[in-house]
Amino acid sequence: MFLQKGKSFGFILIFALILLVLIALPFSVDLFYQTFLTELFVWILFAISFDLIFGYTGLLSFGQALFFGLGSYTVTILIRKFGLNTELSLLLSIVIPILFAWFVGYFSVRLTGIHFVIITIIFAIIGNVIGDTWTSLTGGADGLTFSPPPFRLGFFQINLMDIKGNYYFVLTIVAISFLFLRRMIQSPLGKVFISIRENDERARLIGYNVQRYKLIAFMIAGGLSGLAGGLYSLTLKYASAGYLHWSVSGHAVVYTIVGGMGTLIGPALGAAIVMSLEHYLINFLQATDLVVGIALVFMVLVAPKGLVGLIQSRLKRGKTSA
Amino acid sequence: MPEKNEIILELKEVNKSFGGLLAVNKVNLSVSKGELRSLIGPNGAGKTTLLNLINGTLPVSGGHIFFKEKEITNLSPHRISHAGIARTLQITSLFSGLTVYENIWTAVQSRKKFFNPFIRALKWEDVKEKTESMLELTGFKDKAHLVCSELSYGDQRILEMGIALSTEPALLLLDEPTAGLNSQESMALVKKMRSMLSGQTIILVEHDMGVVMELADNISVLHYGAILAEGTPDVIQENEEVKKVYLGSEHA
Numbered sequence: 001m002f003l004q005k006g007k008s009f010g011f012i013l014i015f016a017l018i019l020l021v022l023i024a025l026p027f028s029v030d031l032f033y034q035t036f037l038t039e040l041f042v043w044i045l046f047a048i049s050f051d052l053i054f055g056y057t058g059l060l061s062f063g064q065a066l067f068f069g070l071g072s073y074t075v076t077i078l079i080r081k082f083g084l085n086t087e088l089s090l091l092l093s094i095v096i097p098i099l100f101a102w103f104v105g106y107f108s109v110r111l112t113g114i115h116f117v118i119i120t121i122i123f124a125i126i127g128n129v130i131g132d133t134w135t136s137l138t139g140g141a142d143g144l145t146f147s148p149p150p151f152r153l154g155f156f157q158i159n160l161m162d163i164k165g166n167y168y169f170v171l172t173i174v175a176i177s178f179l180f181l182r183r184m185i186q187s188p189l190g191k192v193f194i195s196i197r198e199n200d201e202r203a204r205l206i207g208y209n210v211q212r213y214k215l216i217a218f219m220i221a222g223g224l225s226g227l228a229g230g231l232y233s234l235t236l237k238y239a240s241a242g243y244l245h246w247s248v249s250g251h252a253v254v255y256t257i258v259g260g261m262g263t264l265i266g267p268a269l270g271a272a273i274v275m276s277l278e279h280y281l282i283n284f285l286q287a288t289d290l291v292v293g294i295a296l297v298f299m300v301l302v303a304p305k306g307l308v309g310l311i312q313s314r315l316k317r318g319k320t321s322a
Numbered sequence: 323m324p325e326k327n328e329i330i331l332e333l334k335e336v337n338k339s340f341g342g343l344l345a346v347n348k349v350n351l352s353v354s355k356g357e358l359r360s361l362i363g364p365n366g367a368g369k370t371t372l373l374n375l376i377n378g379t380l381p382v383s384g385g386h387i388f389f390k391e392k393e394i395t396n397l398s399p400h401r402i403s404h405a406g407i408a409r410t411l412q413i414t415s416l417f418s419g420l421t422v423y424e425n426i427w428t429a430v431q432s433r434k435k436f437f438n439p440f441i442r443a444l445k446w447e448d449v450k451e452k453t454e455s456m457l458e459l460t461g462f463k464d465k466a467h468l469v470c471s472e473l474s475y476g477d478q479r480i481l482e483m484g485i486a487l488s489t490e491p492a493l494l495l496l497d498e499p500t501a502g503l504n505s506q507e508s509m510a511l512v513k514k515m516r517s518m519l520s521g522q523t524i525i526l527v528e529h530d531m532g533v534v535m536e537l538a539d540n541i542s543v544l545h546y547g548a549i550l551a552e553g554t555p556d557v558i559q560e561n562e563e564v565k566k567v568y569l570g571s572e573h574a
Contacts, residue, residue: 183439183440183442184439184440186442186443186444187437187438187439187440187441187442187443188431188434188437188438188439188441188443188446188449189437189438189439190439190443191424191427191428191431191437191443192428192437194417194420194428195417195420195428198417198418198419198420199415199416199417199418201411201415202415202416202417202485203417203428204398204399204400204403205377205399205400205403205408205409205411205415205486206403206408206428206429206432206485206486206488206489207400207403207404207432207433207489208400208432209398209400210400
């Protein structure tokens, strides 16, 4: 329910608490887990950008991998081949995917339902094929490595080659992105997106240019997916054509469905749970995907609104019975 | 009721064909400001199609549509909404997962030009005030925080009108508001419409002749896509041709 008051305080409290824990964590966990958490933050950003287009606007886009891969390559190529600084490269890892999202969206948002899903997959496949074959630019499946120069903002400087520095850097950007998305969803623009999800015919009848707002949502989601890709490459110092594969979008789908679509916090939670699960399972068996798959089927059957939806309905039931 | 008033909507020789089928056949229609015009006719006479042409859901095959003296033929539905024509559908069309409040809010804020992504929607005091006055008008004040799928079917029909009204239309197109309601609910809806829609210019497509006779200032009868007769309810009731094709079955 988008116009509820009084929830802000609780949210700020929880958000600040989580942030404090995450700020303190590098002092008690080793470098391996710091890297793991940094990657988790990146996937959280990817998942919430997907939630904007899927959970809030109602468009199941498998094209997010394309924007993720583009963002990743933007950073990698600009730094490796053109010696550009990290600040500008990262900024362009948002801008270039937005421009591509404009192009892809121009053709995609006129389609609805399964047709939209398919055309976004096709665009991602095209991107992947280009990435795979244009090896002089992308390094193909082998990919490209690079060493990012320190990130500078005024007097402020952060060494991304340092794992802890990189951790805080990614955490900061993902936290800001989360707050940005949350605000946008509460904003008048967010209400337009939600109305399109709920009933695009009705939205059109009351005067919203549905295609335009779908395109805007698609571009914002594309930009943030690109930023996730850029941060991923800054973390791993690497990019490959595999990042452009449409199945990368599948990660976001899984996290969003497990956590609860259209909740923002759900996909973040979903990413944390699924990635942790995979991480621990890999010690015992190879087929972690199998377990994740079973968990996904279980969630869809038992809690179609994801974990957050499950918790909300429990709380609601508690309230009405009290 | 205003008789020879300012004409707000004018259709000139409007045609619509689907393949070989002529669904709307050279329709001329003028609606005056403040008038409640009812469109009646047998199933498949082209009533809903005509509404779809007026609000841009379907492109016309020929002819012109003027609204407030400006041509609106074949504009897209969202632009026609901004020109001042609102519409309800035969099958209830709401933002069903949202609350009543949010439904009305979304319609009220549609009149804004720019949707700032950086402010909280609730900061828009004027939208808030208008939403609350619309809730008052439509009688949903106590039900504002219900998700609208929890409303009774009759309430959902009223809410859809409320949404349409919230866009401050100069003309309201209502497509069978009583569809699916029993006669008791229909009468309750008519009562509600009288209070909610007074002074509003309306084109009402309706099957229930009781409702039509109760509400309409003028009636246009459609038959095979063409206007068969036009006039006040009394005149239409006495029209022999109309009796034959439409009213006949009920009045026999």
